[in-house]
Structure formats: C-alpha cells, structure tokens
Amino acid sequence: MTNTNNPLRIGWIGTGRMGFQLAARLLKAGHEVAVYNRTRPKAEPLEELGAVVVDQPIDLADRDVVFSMVSASADLEAVTTGDAGVLTDEVVAPRVLIDSSTVSPVTSVKVRAAATERGTEFLAAPVSGNPKVIAAGKLTIAVSGPLAVYEEVESLLHALGRSVTYVGEDEVARLVKIAHNVFLGVVTQSLAEITVLAEKGGVSRAAFLEFLNDSVMGSVFTRYKSPAFVNLDFTPTFTNPLLRKDFDLGLEAARSLEVPMPLASATAQLVAAAIGAGHVKDDFATLLLEQGRNAGITLEPQDVTVDDGLSPA
Structure with a gap:
C-alpha cells in the first residue's frame, strides 16, 4: 500500500500514554500524521515531530489510514460513529481504519459494520505493551480482519513494534x-x-x-x-x-x-x-x-x- 511517490496520509485518534508514543513512532519513521485527542493539549507536543493536530475525528475522514487507540468501547463508538466521528462525513471516509483499543468484540462488530457501510476496510489490531515497552521496541500486535487489507498495511504496523501477528478474520484479535x-x-x-x-x-x-x-x-x-x-x-x-x-x-x-x-x-x-x-x-x-x-x-x-x-x- 505504501507508495514512495504518493505517501500515505495517516490519521491517529487518541494520544494517551500509549497512543502518543505510537503516533510518535510513525512520525519518526517519516510518515505524514494528523492526530486527534479529546484533550487537545495532550496531542500538541506531537507538533514538534511534524504532526498536524485536528479538532474533531471527522477532520481525519479524508486520510488513507486512520488508527484509533481509546480507553473503552463507548469511546471507540464515539470517535467513529458519534457526533463528528471519523466515519460520519457525508462525502469522504478513510480507506482503512485500524483500531488498537482493547474493546469488546460486540463493539468491534458494530464499528466494523459502520466502516463497511462507508466503504472503509477495518482491522482490529490490539497491542501488548506500555510506553516503556514501546520505547524498547518490544511492542507486539495481534491483527484480525481481511487478510488482503492486513498485507497492504503490514509495513505500517511493523513501524509500531517488534512483532505483528495476523490471527484471523473478523474480531478474533479482540x-x-x-x-x-x-x-x-x-x-x-x-x-x-x-x-x-x-x-x-x-x-x-x-x-x-x-x-x-x-x-x-x-x-x-x-x-x-x-x-x-x-x-x-x-x-x-x-x-x-x-x-x-x-x-x-x-x-x-x-x-x-x-x-x-x-x-x-x-x-x-x-x-x-x-x-x-x-x-x-x-x-x-x-x-x-x-x-x-x-x-x-x-x-x-x-x-x-x-x-x-x-x-x-
């Protein structure tokens, strides 16, 4: 999916302790990243690495790939299908949505359905680690969803940590x-x-x-x-x-x-x-x-x- 002549435009939703460090890794790897966080000041330090900070998830709807990492199931629904969610723009939607939150399979099914309705491919990609694990380059990721989509974005996922494992279809990564x-x-x-x-x-x-x-x-x-x-x-x-x-x-x-x-x-x-x-x-x-x-x-x-x-x- 990566094209050096037409680099991917990446969005990142959620810059808590984990999300901040992972978005920073993408920026340090040379990717163009726009970020959203409910509390904007927590995202603003990423501007020093070249990030663009946006005010609402919907502002990331035109991105090629959007990652999300939020605290709970309700938060994932809010930033995807809630008011000004990334999947609510009437004209555009991300090509791929990759969610790295730890949420219930039920919520994951709902968000996958909403993404499919908008023509967005969806991967569940929860991670194992914490900020120090990320800094040590030892983060691990389990991914589920369409295999072809996983293969397209695999290089992006490998930029986040040491190991990426495709575990199957649908929500099994959860x-x-x-x-x-x-x-x-x-x-x-x-x-x-x-x-x-x-x-x-x-x-x-x-x-x-x-x-x-x-x-x-x-x-x-x-x-x-x-x-x-x-x-x-x-x-x-x-x-x-x-x-x-x-x-x-x-x-x-x-x-x-x-x-x-x-x-x-x-x-x-x-x-x-x-x-x-x-x-x-x-x-x-x-x-x-x-x-x-x-x-x-x-x-x-x-x-x-x-x-x-x-x-x-």
Missing part, C-alpha cells in the same frame, strides 16, 4: 488481547503470592526475584515487574480498574464459549478487592501490597537497583 490481559492479571497475582511467601519466610524480594528471573521460570514480564515489586514504585503503566475491565470481558467470553476459568475468576475477585482498598490510580502491581496485607506483613521499599530488561531500542 479475544487474543483479552485472553492476554487475563493471563497478565493471573501471572501478576501468582508472582505476588510467591514473592510474599518468600519474604515472610526470610528471603528479600530482591534476592528471590533475581533467582526467579535467572531461572527457566523467569520471563520478560517477571523481570519487567521486578523493580516495582522490590522498590514498591507503583507509577502506573496499567491500573487495576483497567485490568478489571479486561477480566470482565474475558469472563464474559468464557461464559459465552462455555470455557471454565476458575483461576481467572478468583483473580478477578482479588483485583476487585485491590480496587476496594483504594488502589485505583497506581499500577496494578499493587496486587503485591494486598497480598502482603492478607499475609499479615507490611512491605517496605528495599532501595535496590533492579534492571527491568527494557533498555530503549
């Missing part, structure tokens, strides 16, 4: 992302449990996690979360309310597909308990604090330098 985030929560709760067990038995969190990360059980994720667990720095990358939303979506899918998920169900309750305890704005790694409280110990920062394994690319 299920892939929801399953991923449910696993994220279950793994984090399990990591909190064994870390508190080790500490209550007399092992420092730093020592335990160093051992774990160097073993076959260690992973990119356990290493990445280790600084937060050791030093109790809960600067948010992903919050408990957002995690609860994804558990709700995952358990809803499990019910509809008749798949029992006892571990996920139990973890969803622990995430809800963390929210009830007031951990709503900090990182979801605060599950560790609740595990410590339930075990009868008060965790303290250990002030140890811990490598998170995410050096910038």
Whole structure:
C-alpha cells in the first residue's frame, strides 16, 4: 500500500500514554500524521515531530489510514460513529481504519459494520505493551480482519513494534488481547503470592526475584515487574480498574464459549478487592501490597537497583 511517490496520509485518534508514543513512532519513521485527542493539549507536543493536530475525528475522514487507540468501547463508538466521528462525513471516509483499543468484540462488530457501510476496510489490531515497552521496541500486535487489507498495511504496523501477528478474520484479535490481559492479571497475582511467601519466610524480594528471573521460570514480564515489586514504585503503566475491565470481558467470553476459568475468576475477585482498598490510580502491581496485607506483613521499599530488561531500542 505504501507508495514512495504518493505517501500515505495517516490519521491517529487518541494520544494517551500509549497512543502518543505510537503516533510518535510513525512520525519518526517519516510518515505524514494528523492526530486527534479529546484533550487537545495532550496531542500538541506531537507538533514538534511534524504532526498536524485536528479538532474533531471527522477532520481525519479524508486520510488513507486512520488508527484509533481509546480507553473503552463507548469511546471507540464515539470517535467513529458519534457526533463528528471519523466515519460520519457525508462525502469522504478513510480507506482503512485500524483500531488498537482493547474493546469488546460486540463493539468491534458494530464499528466494523459502520466502516463497511462507508466503504472503509477495518482491522482490529490490539497491542501488548506500555510506553516503556514501546520505547524498547518490544511492542507486539495481534491483527484480525481481511487478510488482503492486513498485507497492504503490514509495513505500517511493523513501524509500531517488534512483532505483528495476523490471527484471523473478523474480531478474533479482540479475544487474543483479552485472553492476554487475563493471563497478565493471573501471572501478576501468582508472582505476588510467591514473592510474599518468600519474604515472610526470610528471603528479600530482591534476592528471590533475581533467582526467579535467572531461572527457566523467569520471563520478560517477571523481570519487567521486578523493580516495582522490590522498590514498591507503583507509577502506573496499567491500573487495576483497567485490568478489571479486561477480566470482565474475558469472563464474559468464557461464559459465552462455555470455557471454565476458575483461576481467572478468583483473580478477578482479588483485583476487585485491590480496587476496594483504594488502589485505583497506581499500577496494578499493587496486587503485591494486598497480598502482603492478607499475609499479615507490611512491605517496605528495599532501595535496590533492579534492571527491568527494557533498555530503549
């Protein structure tokens, strides 16, 4: 789809923590990008990289490819088919709409239908990562929709991160992302449990996690979360309310597909308990604090330098 003699005109909707960094990657790769964000000042710093900031999603309707990355299902409907949405111009519509939000398959179906009605191809392309993962060049993307359309825009998607996987037709990428985030929560709760067990038995969190990360059980994720667990720095990358939303979506899918998920169900309750305890704005790694409280110990920062394994690319 890319033509060096006639470069693509790209639109980007949503410049939160993730969207801002991804739009910046496209700009740094030399693409022409116009951006919209509900709170305009959050998008304006992208002007320094060459972006044009617009006032409404409909202002991006004449773009070749429009990406969207918003917080929830209702937000996606608002920026696509709501007042002044990108699909509401009576004359023009984007050739391709690529949505990277984490939303329900039901909403994705509705937006796909609206796009098709306007002659716009639609790809669901949710991502795995956070701003630091993006900076390290390790973002991963699952994509579903028409294979031919995916192949046309694949090079654009590869500009965003390390790995792009086509997973099938229609909305299946949504299920892939929801399953991923449910696993994220279950793994984090399990990591909190064994870390508190080790500490209550007399092992420092730093020592335990160093051992774990160097073993076959260690992973990119356990290493990445280790600084937060050791030093109790809960600067948010992903919050408990957002995690609860994804558990709700995952358990809803499990019910509809008749798949029992006892571990996920139990973890969803622990995430809800963390929210009830007031951990709503900090990182979801605060599950560790609740595990410590339930075990009868008060965790303290250990002030140890811990490598998170995410050096910038």
